[in-house]
Amino acid sequence: MFRLTLFQRDDCHLCDLALEVLAQARVPEFESVFIDGDDDLEARYGTRVPVLRDGDSGIELEWPFGVEQLRAWLARG
Template sequence: MDWIVYQRDDCHLCDEALAVLAEAGWPEFDSVFIDEDEALEARYGLHVPVLQHRRSGRELRWPFDAATARAFLQDVV
């Protein structure tokens, strides 16, 4: 898959981001939970959720709405 959503367990903002991505008609993505990974924890900390395009490394950090997510998708692909 081309997309990754970095998130945490029990994260209400992450749940909101997933709902926004569903509203935006987002393509499939991998969910990566940063809680158990020290490197990801150091990189993202409290900045989750983060949507990342795997190949380019470009990221969209929360907060974002469906229109912003769709614009990001169009800009990256």
């Protein structure tokens, strides 16, 4: 099971930018979940995507975030 989940939409330029930040920060593994067509996820994340969620703590990091902010969020312990 993945610890990190990136909630995103199809054809979302902000989601593409978030994926670039994740790559630059060298985030090892995460699950991509597309919210399109899922009523519950659309109600929860709607216009907030992209959102990175830590499955262990439930803490979420909302866009916009950069490499340093992402690294700090991941290291928060």
